[in-house]
Amino acid sequence: MATRTIKLTVAALGGQGGGVLADWLIAIAEANSYIVQSTSVPGVAQRTGATIYYLEFFARAEAARAGREPVMALMPVSGDVDCLVASELAEAGRAIQRGLVSPQRTTLISSTHRAYAIGEKSAMGDGALGTVELLELVRSQGKRAILFDMESVAERHHSVVSAVLLGAICGAGVLPFPRASFEDAIRAGGLAVKTNLAAFADACELVQRGGADPADVAPRRRPLPPVPTRAQTPTLQPLLERIHGLPQSVQQVALEGTRRCLDYQDPAYAALYLERVAGVAALEGAAGRDMLTEATARSLALWMTFEDTLRVAQLKTRRARFERVRAEVRAAPGQLIEVTEFMKPRVEEIAGTLPVVLGRRVLASTRLRRWLNRWTDGRQIRTTRLGGFVLLYGLAGMRRWRRATLRFHEENARIEAWLRRLAALAPAHYELAVELARAQRLIKGYGETHERGWRNFSQLVDLIDVLSARPDGASVLSRLQETALADEEGVALRRELAALAAGSQSAAASGVPA
């Protein structure tokens, strides 16, 4: 038979234990009297960057027959890799980019989970690159593609991804070594043997079954619940009737919005929400369209339930929230945990929860501000202790007086102005109105973040008249929303707005619509 070197590449992230994996594979190969060479490129790559481990295997017997040692390469070569193992989906993509996955040769084993890169995480909106498309692309590569979520397998066994990778390699049968010697290597390693073996076995058998169905990539948005025919609370049936009265396509969003407002305030508030939605629906109902109502129902629900101090207190003291925290931090059943909140209401937030007049006075007076400032210094509240919990619980209870607060007063005024704008715009500039309805997504976060969002939003609103004069007004507004999320300092937005102003001026001068 022709001399045959087995070539295996592991594409991983720094800190995922690729070194440990390489050591295991070396031990396994030598136990099976194979000559093995492994190389890696540590250094900076170690620190959270993308890195590659490369191993070559050659049967000792064959070398003996030839009476020579094989010459082994120190790096993977495009089109010449038998097995490519990627510990994360994007790394599989990177390996494909490097040409390390050949349709004739390579068994591709990859995790389907994503470890988001800093560029994706730090985006002001949704910066995640097209995971679903990437998965499709990866699946189409290699002689054989075995895909599953390695992270969840590792988590399930409180193990590490390197053990899962080893299991996958064993299960894929790309190395001529018995499963037993894989397990021996883990035992010989001596660290976290039990959990590692469990993760190994799970992954190994998963791969032998051909890998899990990789359709397990999370959808971008959670589905909305269906609209019931009867309200759980009979007295609220009228609200449900109103929802039924809305266009089919809007009902689910409206239901979600209604429930949100009920939870946030009271039935009257939910009724107000539906009234406002119905108003918009009436506007476009004639034209038999519903995009505007859909967008408004969604944005309005978020805006009407703006996160003021009372809302935060409410959400923080929920039982469901306590349970979620336990799950998230992996508290063992019955294990005691303490939860500390990092709240830092500024004077603005405190004033916002005061009655309008009082709140205004506080904000106006520097003396009061200074006095209050002493209380804004980094409040750390223990919600698992009585004092802390009661404080927040009390705050949450204050929401029955929310309508009197300064913050509510301001937000409500802004909402009504926005709705009037929509109503005025809809008949003549429908698409533009839809975009304005969507633009609410710019307003989010707390403190300065919230102020920044509101600033950007207002800038776009001020532009409406200019935009309504342009045929491409709607698409410009939608582009501007993206631009507003391009950077914190608003550099990109300022540039674009300036360009826009200049453009419209020159257009006005020449009398041609821009």
Next chain:
Amino acid sequence: MAERSFAREVQSLRLGAGEEFRGEGILAVTKALLQAGVAYVGGYQGAPISHLMDVLADAEDILNELGVHFEASASEATAAAMLAASINYPLRGAVSWKSTVGTNVASDALSNLASAGVRGGALIILGEDYGEGASIMQERTHAFAMKSQMWLLDPRPHLPEIVRAVEHGFELSEASHTPVMLMLRIRACHVYGRFTAQANRRPAFSRAQALANPTRDYGRIILPPSTYEQEREKIEQRLPAAQRFIAERGLNEVTAGAGGAIGLVLQGGLYNNTLRALELLGRADAFGTTDLPLYVLNVTYPMVPEEWQRFCRDKQAVLIIEEGQPEYIEQAATQILHQHGLATRILGKEVLPMHGEYTVDVLRAGLKDFLERWSPRTAEPVAVDMTREAPLLPLGRLAALVPPRPSGLCTGCPERPFFSAMKLLQKETGPLHISADIGCHSFATLPPFNMGNSIMGYGLGAAAASAFGSPPGKRAVSVMGDGGFWHNGLTSGIGNSVFNKHDDVTIIIDNGYSAATGGQDIPSSRAANEQRQGNNSIVDAVRGVGIKWVKHTHTYNMRETLRTLREALNSDYRGPKVIVAEGECQLNRQRRVRPLMRKAIEAGERVVRERFGVDADTCTGDHSCIRLSGCPSLTVKENPDPLRSDPVAYVDNSCVGCGVCGEVADAAVLCPSFYRADLLYNPTRWDRFMHRLRAALIGWLQESSERRRLRQTV
């Protein structure tokens, strides 16, 4: 304590004659040094040779048995100067560092060493940090060999060859009274392989003998007229002696192949990848048998003209496979052939790229080109899929789907809160000129921090801001690591700013180790270490060179750090201001703390483990927190709110509970979504009682609000 313990590797240093050594290339070198009877070893850590230092640091007892002196030199200059011991005495000495950066630092001593010449073998082991994974500017060590007349070994990346190169290196050095450099590329340092060991040797001549009767030779002093005589010696005696030794001992390898009119000349270090490229082109087998004549330069400087003539004489064309630029070997070869009137066509950089790493793919392309021109294929290529050369899938799409992954600070890194503070500071002051340095903190020049205007070299952060020492406007800020500080920053930066009455701000980041190179101890390390004298205060040191304004801050206390930074920038004090920002390297800390915690928990002691989280239903998906921290464990996940589409922040289970999240949320007035969870192990009776009490009351309140909620649902 280094990033990992090398106890196992240390044992392999004890292997006796005939036993098989298994391990990394750089460890093979370490073993080879002991086999060669080295008398003293020094060096400065840095990828890819750190492990040589780490293993020897853990091998004190073996070194004592053999009477070998080892030290972790203060800098590469120190290490190079250490080789002076081999000028007067027949002592074999070896030093090691990362090249070319380390060689730059060492150059002064190296030039003088090379001029004086050596009696005992002097070997300089260099990790050539070039190509993928390199962390420094791309240059060649080759130039240093030429300018100072030192010899350069570049052995095949095969453990037995590397080990032989160490022995040959010493012999060559002694035969030609010249220091010898042994360079290993990144992958060769980390390649796992095996070789048959020999017994370790005590040095033939001991340091004690040297000190008992010191010998002195004015001819070895770097002063005229000796220096002129030394230059003559270099050219008339040492060079010919070296060339003789190389030829007689056959350090370079020639394989005739099937003869033929063409041949390949290659650096030994490129042998394996070149042979793989030939195999893929159908011109070699898995054992490196090829029909092409090869001339393998395990010594790349000096070259041996006779060998070149002999190899090229009967050939039409020869391809020189030489990585990096300028193409020194190709130039010299062309000159040799020209002088000896040989018409052989020399090809090199005209078929292979002038710059960049010679990967197998690059070599395959270049060789294909060369062979097609000069030797139409005689054999069939082995069945290897080449379709990648013409990709059959929309790789264009991939470019848009695969994100770049810049290196970053580790989870829980103490430098993170510091740079977050710097980011907040610049929101107040506007952008500052920040002079960055070498070390983990270099990563602050990458996202999400994106700060730092220049990097001038290890420990040179402060020096690099000198031009702004008398600020016409905002004060310049420079950053320096504790490693760089002790390496040279204390004098080149701090001392300089005192002497020149700078009015600037220098931050010394004190994480307790030379962290970026593997967590080695440095003079200010606090960890206990019998062999070294640690706990030397950085604050005292800067006071010692005349700093009057020095403040100490803990990086995890962001408010304090921010206050100190503000003060330094705005203070009326005219003069250099130094801030020592302390926080222990988390990699090392976790290595120390984790096992202890596990033990304590198993022993039934009351233990509290902290970790952080984000409330998905209060997080609105703006990610300011991530832009301010960039912690690997702080990531994003799908938004549970069906009305929102922006992903929410989320702390995964790699969180080590360092506390930065809380600090950032607090100092930046971010949002109320962060929480800290204290997980309690082995609670006391009292704990249980209080918890039951609280749970009961809290549960009752939650129950009633739940009931209220359920009374109002559609």
